[in-house]
Each structure stands twice: as C-alpha cells, then as structure tokens.
Amino acid sequence: MNDEQLYFFQDWFKHHLLTFQESDPLHQQSLDLKEEHTFRVCAAIDRIVSGLRLSENDHRIAVVTALFHDLGRFPQYQKYRTFRDPDSDNHAKLSLSELNRHHVLQPLDFSERQIISRAIFFHNRLRIPENQDQQTILHCRLIRDADKVDILRVMNEHFQIEESRRNPVITLGLGKERLVREEVYRLLFEGRTMSYTKLKTINELKVLQMSWVFDINFRPTFEILKEGNDIGKLAATLPDTVLLREALDFINDYIERRLQSE
Numbered sequence: 582m583n584d585e586q587l588y589f590f591q592d593w594f595k596h597h598l599l600t601f602q603e604s605d606p607l608h609q610q611s612l613d614l615k616e617e618h619t620f621r622v623c624a625a626i627d628r629i630v631s632g633l634r635l636s637e638n639d640h641r642i643a644v645v646t647a648l649f650h651d652l653g654r655f656p657q658y659q660k661y662r663t664f665r666d667p668d669s670d671n672h673a674k675l676s677l678s679e680l681n682r683h684h685v686l687q688p689l690d691f692s693e694r695q696i697i698s699r700a701i702f703f704h705n706r707l708r709i710p711e712n713q714d715q716q717t718i719l720h721c722r723l724i725r726d727a728d729k730v731d732i733l734r735v736m737n738e739h740f741q742i743e744e745s746r747r748n749p750v751i752t753l754g755l756g757k758e759r760l761v762r763e764e765v766y767r768l769l770f771e772g773r774t775m776s777y778t779k780l781k782t783i784n785e786l787k788v789l790q791m792s793w794v795f796d797i798n799f800r801p802t803f804e805i806l807k808e809g810n811d812i813g814k815l816a817a818t819l820p821d822t823v824l825l826r827e828a829l830d831f832i833n834d835y836i837e838r839r840l841q842s843e
C-alpha cells in the first residue's frame with residue numbers, strides 16, 4: 582500500500598459517513614461518537630505502531646484497519662438503532678459487507694486485503710482464532726489493543742457527563758443497579774472476561790472492560806493505559822468494595838509486570 586492509497590481510504594471514509602446523517606440530534610450524536618471513536622483508534626494505533634518500530638507498510642495497513650474496523654456501526658445503527666450486536670448483527674461482519682459492497686479495498690494486493698479484512702473480522706471476538714499467519718495475528722493484536730484503550734476512554738467520558746444527559750447507547754441499554762456479581766470479579770482474577778451476553782448491569786460492563794487488560798498485547802498500549810489511568814478512573818465510578826480494591830491491585834500489578842518484562 583502506498584501513501585496515496587491511504588489518503589484515498591481516509592477520504593472515502595469521510596465522504597461515506599455523510600450518507601449516514603440523522604435528523605434527530607440524539608441519533609446523530611450516537612453516530613458522532615462512533616466517528617470520533619474511529620479517529621481516536623487511528624491515533625492510538627499510530628502511537629502503538631510507532632513504539633514498535635514496524636515497517637511503513639505495516640503502519641499503513643494498521644491505520645486502514647483502524648479506519649474501517651467499526652464501519653459496520655453506521656449501517657447497524659441506521660437499521661437497528663442499537664450498538665448491541667446480540668440484538669442486531671455482528672458489527673465486524675457489517676464492516677466487511679460495507680467495504681465489499683463499495684469495493685473499497687479493491688486497489689490493494691490480495692494479501693493486504695486479506696490481512697485487513699481478517700483483522701477487522703476478528704477485532705470484536707473474545708479471542709483471535711488459532712491457525713492465523715503471523716501478519717494477520719500482528720494486525721489483529723494491534724487493532725484489538727487500540728480499540729480497547731479508546732473504548733475505556735469513551736466509557737470514562739460518558740460517566741463524567743451528568744446522568745440525565747448520558748447517551749444510553751454507550752452502555753448497551755444495561756441495568757443501572759449498582760450490584761456487580763462476585764462471579765464477574767472471579768473471572769477477572771482468572772484473567773478471563775465475561776461474555777457480553779451474560780452481563781446484567783452497567784457496573785458489570787465496567788468490570789468486564791477492566792479485565793480487558795489481560796488481552797493487551799504491546800508495551801506501548803500498556804504505557805497508554807498507565808498514562809491515562811483509564812482503568813483507575815473507571816474503577817472510581819464503581820461501588821468501593823474489597824473485591825474492587827483487590828481487582829485494581831491485581832490489574833495494576835499486572836500492568837507493571839508487563840511494562841518491566843517487555
């Protein structure tokens with residue numbers, strides 16, 4: 582991929598979003614959030630890749646993956662009025678349908694198209710499927726890291742807004758009860774995450790997102806997380822319990838160990 586192709590994709594994305602404009606301000610805000618998320622994921626992936634000293638071509642592939650990873654969010658919202666995949670459709674699959682429908686990746690080599698498509702397709706899976714080649718695994722890991730750090734930011738910004746003005750689309754329509762079931766914390770201590778479908782409350786979603794740290798792959802991503810204290814900020818919005826404190830210590834120890842070992 583060359584720079585011209587990268588600029589073409591960035592240009593295409595901006596123009597394509599204009600076809601999803603909404604007249605209702607709340608609906609438009611939901612789309613704006615996804616647009617902003619996309620550009621922030623591009624910035625995050627740029628920083629992660631720079632810290633890893635990858636090739637120029639890998640750099641461009643990573644940025645294009647970030648640019649298109651959530652493209653399916655726009656038709657998803659237009660059709661179903663939700664970002665909850667189980668209630669609508671897998672948004673990663675929708676991203677690929679949208680790219681294919683408009684033949685967007687056509688100018689690229691087959692292998693580059695395949696890497697980008699797979700990284701997008703696997704970005705929201707609980708785990709990256711086995712038996713993928715090294716390049717695919719690299720780009721899957723990059724987009725998954727960049728996506729997670731920005732979702733944590735989105736959540737923190739959401740909880741800074743006064744409650745009546747929050748857009749419920751961010752918290753997937755989950756319950757407001759303060760309770761976090763012990764099993765959600767237990768999974769975190771095992772370094773695993775709960776499936777979205779089993780979540781009951783917004784607070785459980787926060788714990789699930791805190792446990793994402795165990796799925797982070799690269800040193801620059803840990804640096805971003807430490808610098809922004811995103812997990813600490815999210816934890817501060819949860820009921821202050823022994824389990825929460827233990828979880829936070831567990832996570833912070835893990836981040837320190839990963840920063841020291843890489």
Ligand SMILES: [Fe+2]
Pocket residue numbers: 650651672704705728
């Ligand atoms: Fe996504």
